Amino acid sequence: MMLRIEDLRKRYSGVEVLKGVDLELRKGETKVIMGPSGAGKSTLLKCINLLVRPDGGRIFIDGEEITSKNDVYRVRQKIGFVFQEFNLFNHLTVMGNVTIGLTKVKGMSKNDAILKAKEVLRAVRIGEELWDRYPAQLSGGQKQRVAIARALAMDPVLMLYDEPTSALDPQLSMEVLSVMRELSKRGMTSLVVTHELSFAIEAASSIAVMYDGRIVEEGRPEEIIRSPKTAEARAIFKGRLNYVLV
Amino acid sequence: MPSVIEYIPFLMEGSLWTLSLVALGLSLGFSLGLPIAIMKFYGARLDAYVWFMRGTPLIVLLSLLYWGVFPALGVKIGPFETSVIALGLRSSAYQSQIFLSALNSVDSGQIIAARSIGMRERQVVAHVLLPQALRISLPSWSNEYAIMLKDSSICFALGVMEILTRARYISVATGSALLPYLLAGILFFSLTHAGTSAIELIYRRVRIKGTLGAG
Numbered sequence: 001m002m003l004r005i006e007d008l009r010k011r012y013s014g015v016e017v018l019k020g021v022d023l024e025l026r027k028g029e030t031k032v033i034m035g036p037s038g039a040g041k042s043t044l045l046k047c048i049n050l051l052v053r054p055d056g057g058r059i060f061i062d063g064e065e066i067t068s069k070n071d072v073y074r075v076r077q078k079i080g081f082v083f084q085e086f087n088l089f090n091h092l093t094v095m096g097n098v099t100i101g102l103t104k105v106k107g108m109s110k111n112d113a114i115l116k117a118k119e120v121l122r123a124v125r126i127g128e129e130l131w132d133r134y135p136a137q138l139s140g141g142q143k144q145r146v147a148i149a150r151a152l153a154m155d156p157v158l159m160l161y162d163e164p165t166s167a168l169d170p171q172l173s174m175e176v177l178s179v180m181r182e183l184s185k186r187g188m189t190s191l192v193v194t195h196e197l198s199f200a201i202e203a204a205s206s207i208a209v210m211y212d213g214r215i216v217e218e219g220r221p222e223e224i225i226r227s228p229k230t231a232e233a234r235a236i237f238k239g240r241l242n243y244v245l246v
Numbered sequence: 247m248p249s250v251i252e253y254i255p256f257l258m259e260g261s262l263w264t265l266s267l268v269a270l271g272l273s274l275g276f277s278l279g280l281p282i283a284i285m286k287f288y289g290a291r292l293d294a295y296v297w298f299m300r301g302t303p304l305i306v307l308l309s310l311l312y313w314g315v316f317p318a319l320g321v322k323i324g325p326f327e328t329s330v331i332a333l334g335l336r337s338s339a340y341q342s343q344i345f346l347s348a349l350n351s352v353d354s355g356q357i358i359a360a361r362s363i364g365m366r367e368r369q370v371v372a373h374v375l376l377p378q379a380l381r382i383s384l385p386s387w388s389n390e391y392a393i394m395l396k397d398s399s400i401c402f403a404l405g406v407m408e409i410l411t412r413a414r415y416i417s418v419a420t421g422s423a424l425l426p427y428l429l430a431g432i433l434f435f436s437l438t439h440a441g442t443s444a445i446e447l448i449y450r451r452v453r454i455k456g457t458l459g460a461g
Contacts, residue, residue, distance in 0.1 A: 073364045076364040085355050091377045134455040137455065145421070150363065155418065167326070
């Protein structure tokens with residue numbers, strides 16, 4: 001197992017956001033999490049790379065428990081995080097955004113960092129003509145692909161995507177989703193919070209439905225969309241069956 | 247009586263003192279104000295310091311230090327040094343506010359993103375927050391330069407040989423008030439204008455590409 005979560009709990013000022021989440025992700029597997037807003041999806045992802053400290057439960061990355069560790073910096077280096085709002089560093093070029101983690105966090109030399117950055121930028125199809133641009137000079141789809149490259153550059157064992165296309169129009173979403181799909185196909189272990197059913201069907205081995213701080217149902221994409229067992233899952237997939245049939 | 251014209255080099259020399267006061271005062275204000283801003287950004291309560299420094303007239307602070315605090319502590323600190331300390335302390339309060347609002351204007355998502363790639367908080371400050379906040383704060387900071395330049399004239403109260411002190415001296419020596427003070431005014435205006443224009447030029451060079459108004 002690349003990721004194992006046991007009975008994860010988190011409360012914010014008295015409100016229980018995660019009420020005992022269990023989740024497993026095999027190496028090379030891509031799993032999609034769906035659910036209404038407020039279900040705790042984003043908090044779950046943020047707990048996994050310890051951006052948010054869970055109150056209870058345990059998280060294992062590659063067999064190693066991280067929840068009891070104090071070295072959050074080392075844990076975060078191993079886990080790529082992609083945000084809905086891209087969150088690129090505005091004062092740095094595309095190249096600077098991708099290399100900063102390598103030089104400052106990993107202590108890589110500038111030349112090695114640039115070589116690595118070129119490799120991951122090509123992987124997300126950001127061409128050389130964009131490498132010297134600043135975030136404000138990029139389209140939303142380009143920004144998100146640069147953000148993916150920034151995460152990939154750190155050589156993560158796991159990628160977490162938090163609604164990566166929710167701030168993009170359908171056209172731009174496509175270019176981001178296709179890059180994510182490629183990464184998944186190439187064996188990048190990924191946990192993706194998204195509403196994109198087509199991505200789930202093409203790239204994910206399963207969909208977990210989250211509701212009110214719990215995972216209420218989980219299954220292979222076609223199965224869970226076609227015959228959801230819980231009311232919460234039915235509410236999400238109702239009327240969207242045509243995705244499976246086409 | 248000697249003419250005012252003969253005293254022009256003497257007056258001009260005062261601008262060196264004025265500029266020294268400002269350069270040292272701003273530096274002291276920066277080296278205290280920036281850490282204060284960062285500490286406040288991370289939740290430290292330093293409001294009392296800022297309130298005191300912002301709420302006290304400079305001349306009161308000068309007098310308090312020169313005739314009150316330093317003698318009480320038994321240390322001998324000259325008028326120039328006292329002026330630099332007073333200007334610097336007061337400026338640190340204003341500069342801390344300038345830098346704090348610049349830090350607050352950096353989108354918090356970038357801080358979280360920096361943490362997500364494994365940066366320590368120290369690195370987040372050095373590589374993400376400060377490079378942006380310092381750029382953002384330049385226009386307000388140029389204001390602080392203009393304010394301190396003009397306020398440095400208050401140091402004439404301690405006899406620092408800056409522009410106003412010299413203008414007063416010339417006025418007494420020549421019996422003419424109009425020309426010495428007019429020249430002092432022109433000198434202050436020119437230094438303010440030159441300095442703020444220089445900072446504006448720097449700002450244009452360093453501001454982040456693709457953002458509002460930048461090429």
